[in-house]
Amino acid sequence: MQKLSQEEVNAVATIKEACHRIAHEMMTLQPAIGKLSDEGVRSGLYETIYQLTAQVESVKKQVIRYEKGDASKIL
Numbered sequence: 001m002q003k004l005s006q007e008e009v010n011a012v013a014t015i016k017e018a019c020h021r022i023a024h025e026m027m028t029l030q031p032a033i034g035k036l037s038d039e040g041v042r043s044g045l046y047e048t049i050y051q052l053t054a055q056v057e058s059v060k061k062q063v064i065r066y067e068k069g070d071a072s073k074i075l
Contacts, residue, residue: 016063
């Protein structure tokens with residue numbers, strides 16, 4: 001396992017913080033979507049939000065693997 005450079009440490013921290021902010025902001029979407037009267041629109045938006053959440057989680061997992069020196073397992 002190779003030690004990360006300071007630039008990489010900073011990049012990992014930036015990515016983690018961005019993922020945290022994105023996840024926090026996305027939490028405000030759920031109640032707002034629930035107030036829409038069109039079930040089809042709500043359903044589509046909920047599905048899209050789910051997919052976005054899954055993608056943000058994927059980014060977080062990949063950067064954690066990179067940080068731990070396990071980048072070879074990144075999908």
